[in-house]
Amino acid sequence: MDTDTIENSGAAPIQPDAPRYRWTLLRAGRFLLDGGGMFGVIPRTVWTRFAEPDDRNRIELQHNCLLLESIEPDGATPRRYLIEAGTGDKLDAKMTEIFGLDGRTIETAVNEAGAKSATPFSTADIESVIVSHLHFDHSGGLTRRCREGETPDWEATKPGSASGDEPRVKFTFPNAELIVQKREWLDARNNDAVMTKTYYRDHILPFEDRDLATLADGRARLRLIESQRPFPLNRKPSRGDLPKTGVDERMTEVLPGISVFLTPGHTWGQQAVAFTDESGQTVVFTPDVMPTAWHAGQVFSLSYDVEPYTSMITKHWFLTEAAAGEWLLVLDHEPGNPCRRVVANEKGWFDLTADERAAAAAGVEAGAIALD
């Protein structure tokens, strides 16, 4: 098997009754980000011990996305859902070069997986896409450039409404609803981010265009979720505080057996996604609260976080729940093996261990990084 797809690994069933999903890791392309940006307050002398920057101080990351296929008892065609969409192809030549994008997108990855499948499928067969948040490296792939001879689904007519040099876009997944937190949607529409070029309007506006609001099957194209916050608004948790409610009580089931929950800090409306795999294992897609295994430490937040302190608090309860619930985590930007387990250590914090079976299936060393 090549390094672009990792099949799921087995483990002891812990939720025997939940609907189950076969899942595949889709690598939606390489991504280079400034090392300082990725490690916030961590000194360069510390992070360069494990992450090797290139000659422009960038470190290599991945756009990790998941394809979920429902297990149908009667052998019927599975329902197909996607978690995350990567950057896509709409950034202009300058930004594409700055971020070291290699031309591979979520569209490439889904079509490859579809061609290999026993029941072939394409981007048109994806029924729902859940994104953790709407920064360009998570939502850009929801739409794509219009190609020669194609009629655009949507056109960026106002100044600044196109992210790249092609204002005519198509929906990458024409029959899929988009599922995201309402808080995230409002913040993205308002461009409430530390970096100005993080939320792009042409990644977002097509989904709220009135003429495009309804899918062919009658569902709304955009579904906004309001999950419960871990801590009440206007209450600042202390460093060691855990939420009063368990994460199970804060989960919102958005599709059969697939739930989302808020993980604020990187953005206020960022969400993680939990589901049960074929063997009964709880799998949690982990967003930018811990984008790589290098970010397991409590203060390893990103410079792009709207609230680094909140990220630190979120990471504490998230890892506590992950260890107690024996979750299998899939990290969103890990360039090596993103499948990790969480174990409490003697220092009062947590160690991440690579899932050996997933690593073997992927043919990558845990945490390995390869710069061109």
Ligand SMILES: [Zn+2]
């Ligand atoms: Zn990201």
